[in-house]
Amino acid sequence: MEVMNDDPAALSARIDRTNELLQRMLAEVAKTPSTHAIFVDAGYLYAAAGRLVAGTEDRRAFDLDAEGLIDALIDKARTIFADSRLLRVYWYDGARRRIHTAEQQSIAELPDVKVRLGNLNSSNQQKGVDSLIRTDLESLARHRAISDAALLGGDEDLVSAVEAAQGYGARVHLWGIEAPEGRNQAEPLLWEVDSQRTFDLDFFKPYVSRRTAPANEASTGRPTREDVRFVGAQIAAKWLAARGRDTLVELLPGHPYLPGSVDQDLLVEAEGLLQYSLRGQADLRRALRDGFWEHLRTQY
Numbered sequence: 001m002e003v004m005n006d007d008p009a010a011l012s013a014r015i016d017r018t019n020e021l022l023q024r025m026l027a028e029v030a031k032t033p034s035t036h037a038i039f040v041d042a043g044y045l046y047a048a049a050g051r052l053v054a055g056t057e058d059r060r061a062f063d064l065d066a067e068g069l070i071d072a073l074i075d076k077a078r079t080i081f082a083d084s085r086l087l088r089v090y091w092y093d094g095a096r097r098r099i100h101t102a103e104q105q106s107i108a109e110l111p112d113v114k115v116r117l118g119n120l121n122s123s124n125q126q127k128g129v130d131s132l133i134r135t136d137l138e139s140l141a142r143h144r145a146i147s148d149a150a151l152l153g154g155d156e157d158l159v160s161a162v163e164a165a166q167g168y169g170a171r172v173h174l175w176g177i178e179a180p181e182g183r184n185q186a187e188p189l190l191w192e193v194d195s196q197r198t199f200d201l202d203f204f205k206p207y208v209s210r211r212t213a214p215a216n217e218a219s220t221g222r223p224t225r226e227d228v229r230f231v232g233a234q235i236a237a238k239w240l241a242a243r244g245r246d247t248l249v250e251l252l253p254g255h256p257y258l259p260g261s262v263d264q265d266l267l268v269e270a271e272g273l274l275q276y277s278l279r280g281q282a283d284l285r286r287a288l289r290d291g292f293w294e295h296l297r298t299q300y
Contacts, residue, residue: 035084035146036150037140037148039136041152043094048179051184052178052204054209063210065285066282068207068263073089073152073175080150081150088112130161138168140165141165141167142168149171150173175197175198223284228278233295234273234291237295240295251296270288
């Protein structure tokens, strides 16, 4: 059989062309921003954070400021994945007949948040949540929609979800909640993920409080959204005078989010002015931020 020998000049030209194509492809890949998403197993979150801060896993015994906590998680992810953009936060919870509760509805209305509901049985146990997490993780990784996934959960059943996402090249980072004693995340899950991070009591304390109504609430009554919006604008004006325009102008690129520390300072100051607790009051917290942002944006 006769073997055809390529002309050296033609072979060199083909190699140069291949190298050129590879360089173009790498340049395009380099220009494509990394993307991350946050996946929250609300059942794990309520149980672990409730036990850590309030000493109970019973949701009826404490309030969780989901909006404030979600903002804090987004802020944390922005720091960890510095060169990446947020796709969205996925919030997985259970509900009877998969019908949103009022609290779940308020979470679903938050920007960049997607609520997925599994079923809640007669024993208040979530059913179908793990499979929802796996479906989303696998689909997003398969379509190259995310490069990194931050997973706040602890169930061993999530191992298959992690493996599915990793099989398509995504990195999965397990976020956990400090346990008062022992562990609250399954060891096989810890073994499987690409990295682990645990948030402590100080991180969750601002967002969890035992459900005991302050005495002043009975006398003052619940403020309106407009009252709270006005207080937000008041605080923004006060901060501008005290901290200077240069300090607060740094917040503008983050709209509609506030860094966790700033958001907590805003909350504490507003509660002092209103003489009313805004913990667990998602609509009023949103009105507070709206008033704060509206005043800032009128000044720049």
